[in-house]
Amino acid sequence: xxxxxxxxxxxxxxxxxxxxxxxxxxxxxxxxxxxxxxxxxxxxxxxxxxxxxxxxxxxxxxxxxxxxxxxxxxxxxxxxxxxxxxxxxxxxxxxxxxxxxxxxxxxxxxxxxxxxxxxxxxxxxxxxxxxxxxxxxxxxxxxxxxxxxxxxxxxxxxxxxxxxxxxxxxxxxxxxxxxxxxxxxxxxxxxxxxxxxxxxxxxxxxxxxxxxxxxxxxxxxxxxxxxxxxxxxxxxxxxxxxxxxxxxxxxxxxxxxxxxxxxxxxxxxxxxxxxxxxxxxxxxxxxxxxxxxxxxxxxxxxxxxxxxxxxxxxxxxxxxxxx
Amino acid sequence: xxxxxxxxxxxxxxxxxxxxxxxxxxxxxxxxxxxxxxxxxxxxxxxxxxxxxxxxxxxxxxxxxxxxxxxxxxxxxxxxxxxxxxxxxxxxxxxxxxxxxxxxxxxxxxxxxxxxxxxxxxxxxxxxxxxxxxxxxxxxxxxxxxxxxxxxxxxxxxxxxxxxxxxxxxxxxxxxxxxxxxxxxxxxxxxxxxxxxxxxxxxxxxxxxxxxxxxxxxxxxxxxxxxxxxxxxxxxxxxxxxxxxxxxxxxxxxxxxxxxxxxxxxxxxxxxxxxxxxxxxxxxxxxxxxxxxxxxxxxxxxxxxxxxxxxxxxxxxxxxxxx
DNA sequence: GTTCTTGACGAAATCGATTTCTTGGACTTC
DNA sequence: GAAGTCCAAGAAATCGATTTCGTCAAGAAC
Numbered sequence: 025x026x027x028x029x030x031x032x033x034x035x036x037x038x039x040x041x042x043x044x045x046x047x048x049x050x051x052x053x054x055x056x057x058x059x060x061x062x063x064x065x066x067x068x069x070x071x072x073x074x075x076x077x078x079x080x081x082x083x084x085x086x087x088x089x090x091x092x093x094x095x096x097x098x099x100x101x102x103x104x105x106x107x108x109x110x111x112x113x114x115x116x117x118x119x120x121x122x123x124x125x126x127x128x129x130x131x132x133x134x135x136x137x138x139x140x141x142x143x144x145x146x147x148x149x150x151x152x153x154x155x156x157x158x159x160x161x162x163x164x165x166x167x168x169x170x171x172x173x174x175x176x177x178x179x180x181x182x183x184x185x186x187x188x189x190x191x192x193x194x195x196x197x198x199x200x201x202x203x204x205x206x207x208x209x210x211x212x213x214x215x216x217x218x219x220x221x222x223x224x225x226x227x228x229x230x231x232x233x234x235x236x237x238x239x240x241x242x243x244x245x246x247x248x249x250x251x252x253x254x255x256x257x258x259x260x261x262x263x264x265x266x267x268x269x270x271x272x273x274x275x276x277x278x279x280x281x282x283x284x285x286x287x288x289x290x291x292x293x294x295x296x297x298x299x300x301x302x303x304x305x306x307x308x309x310x311x312x313x314x315x316x317x318x319x320x321x322x323x324x325x326x327x328x329x330x331x332x333x334x335x336x337x338x339x340x341x342x343x344x345x346x347x
Numbered sequence: 348x349x350x351x352x353x354x355x356x357x358x359x360x361x362x363x364x365x366x367x368x369x370x371x372x373x374x375x376x377x378x379x380x381x382x383x384x385x386x387x388x389x390x391x392x393x394x395x396x397x398x399x400x401x402x403x404x405x406x407x408x409x410x411x412x413x414x415x416x417x418x419x420x421x422x423x424x425x426x427x428x429x430x431x432x433x434x435x436x437x438x439x440x441x442x443x444x445x446x447x448x449x450x451x452x453x454x455x456x457x458x459x460x461x462x463x464x465x466x467x468x469x470x471x472x473x474x475x476x477x478x479x480x481x482x483x484x485x486x487x488x489x490x491x492x493x494x495x496x497x498x499x500x501x502x503x504x505x506x507x508x509x510x511x512x513x514x515x516x517x518x519x520x521x522x523x524x525x526x527x528x529x530x531x532x533x534x535x536x537x538x539x540x541x542x543x544x545x546x547x548x549x550x551x552x553x554x555x556x557x558x559x560x561x562x563x564x565x566x567x568x569x570x571x572x573x574x575x576x577x578x579x580x581x582x583x584x585x586x587x588x589x590x591x592x593x594x595x596x597x598x599x600x601x602x603x604x605x606x607x608x609x610x611x612x613x614x615x616x617x618x619x620x621x622x623x624x625x626x627x628x629x630x631x632x633x634x635x636x637x638x639x640x641x642x643x644x645x646x647x648x649x650x651x652x653x654x655x656x657x658x659x660x661x662x663x664x665x666x667x668x669x670x
Numbered sequence: 671g672t673t674c675t676t677g678a679c680g681a682a683a684t685c686g687a688t689t690t691c692t693t694g695g696a697c698t699t700c
Numbered sequence: 701g702a703a704g705t706c707c708a709a710g711a712a713a714t715c716g717a718t719t720t721c722g723t724c725a726a727g728a729a730c
Contacts, residue, residue: 038680072459074716077396077685093421117440136395231706361710396685400715
């Protein structure tokens with residue numbers, strides 16, 4: 025292992041001088057040349073661990089997401105990374121698999137690693153960031169807010185999105201518009217459903233509302249089963265609002281099995297279906313700006329890292345209906 | 348910041364004893380109780396930075412991938428993570444966007460952070476891991492091998508996969524089987540194409556081979572354009588082997604525009620098309636075991652970290668044709 | 671010529687946990 | 701009861717970079 029002492033010895037100066045060269049402090053041109061030459065010859069790599077121990081800060085941001093295989097979260101990660109990189113920070117991605125225990129583990133790691141801050145897409149309402157808050161480590165919640173903690177958050181207007189999705193299906197002439205939403209313990213699932221419910225109640229009264237509502241799990245298989253179940257009703261729906269991209273893939277599969285396809289059967293989906301443009305024709309997509317969510321969260325976090333101590337903010341981004 | 352000295356003072360013991368309790372060394376039951384109580388009361392979190400500086404090793408594995416939005420690589424990441432977690436390591440995901448410069452930056456970070464090892468899905472043939480090798484840091488290449496470096500690698504039998512994909516299309520009665528492959532500078536693109544070429548030459552002579560071969564960029568738009576281009580030939584193909592999942596999504600789109608769909612038009616694809624099962628019907632998928640690739644790479648890396656100093660190995664996983 | 675300023679640079683303290691080396695007391699053994 | 705053994709636990713060194721403080725010499729000011 026090459027240390028600054030090795031470099032110093034080789035250059036015939038002190039470790040202090042080497043450190044100064046590395047960090048751009050004032051040093052004579054001659055010393056600087058000697059040090060740079062010695063560092064290059066020895067292929068010296070400064071030890072970040074030592075630097076961090078001394079400096080007490082880390083230039084690393086932790087990003088904790090529930091499902092790395094969901095394109096929504098990878099797009100979000102991309103947004104975080106873009107913004108963080110521009111500010112000189114690296115991003116460490118942690119995948120919890122929707123498991124609160126793994127989430128807690130990663131929060132512990134973020135603490136112990138002295139990461140500059142954490143962006144968390146909470147697994148569910150029970151997510152506990154109190155340890156981060158107690159240690160004054162900046163936190164931003166993204167996608168879902170944390171009801172129980174007073175931290176910054178970035179979300180989208182889920183209710184409005186659900187409402188306009190349902191409205192546009194009614195406007196297109198569909199009359200029995202169902203809803204497949206996520207787990208009832210998840211905020212986004214509740215809000216998107218609430219938007220649908222409001223539109224559906226207006227257009228067709230309270231009558232069939234509960235019949236056409238299904239809570240699933242935000243996964244492909246859950247969407248498939250929910251749609252199959254809806255189609256088996258004696259009076260099946262002729263359209264549906266689906267609350268996320270994965271369930272929509274499953275729902276499409278179930279429709280296909282029943283010989284139905286959009287736009288014959290009306291379908292409005294929260295979030296894009298990447299790599300599926302060929303199968304997406306005729307579907308109404310409520311665009312959830314994943315990358316922008318990530319960018320906004322990173323911006324908030326960087327402000328906190330820079331010392332902003334104001335009260336917690338929530339940023340709400342607009343959803344937009346495509347086609 | 349709470350340190351072990353604070354805990355020690357509170358418990359009325361020395362820092363040494365606190366450290367021993369934390370690391371499971373022999374300590375009297377009474378001391379252990381005191382220390383644990385004090386640590387809990389103070390919400391003590393051991394500083395990993397200090398621990399790492401002293402211990403000289405980090406329990407963090409770097410995983411460098413070219414495109415975090417490609418499900419192939421996220422599945423691979425999942426495999427790495429599973430294996431690494433089981434062995435007590437954390438995984439840090441780094442996304443290079445196919446940019447060799449960003450790749451070099453992350454390799455530098457891996458060095459400076461003293462990560463235990465690095466798993467690299469190389470951006471292209473020019474990837475330079477010589478700095479890692481020079482510092483004796485374990486490296487495993489995955490998906491693509493590194494011709495110029497003598498390091499462990501995990502790949503799939505790309506040539507055999509390309510061959511059997513083409514063969515199965517011929518066997519199904521198609522006669523003009525095209526190939527859309529990746530950049531000519533990328534090993535997997537060359538090998539998959541070579542497998543197709545071998546089968547195509549046998550079934551139909553050398554005649555039209557070059558007419559039906561297109562080099563694209565492993566991205567959705569590239570696949571769309573290549574397929575559109577092939578379909579505009581005076582004698583268009585009736586089937587195609589597509590060398591990765593993203594290009595296949597684009598190709599399907601182009602087919603759809605031309606009013607063609609599998610299985611009427613034969614399509615064999617390397618890699619799965621997640622979230623697109625509804626549109627995948629009739630497509631032959633050459634299953635690239637992404638997760639298993641990641642697991643195998645992690646296994647190799649962990650062996651190296653544990654001190655295995657044998658000569659470089661290459662592990663080749665079998666592809667499997669689905670349906 | 672003496673005092674003051676300025677600038678370059680080195681010695682040593684520091685960050686927090688681990689580890690080696692010691693110490694002191696309890697317990698055996700003959 | 702003296703010598704030897706064992707064990708818990710503390711003092712201090714250690715990891716590698718940064719930073720404070722101090723030194724020394726060259727040039728400025730009077």
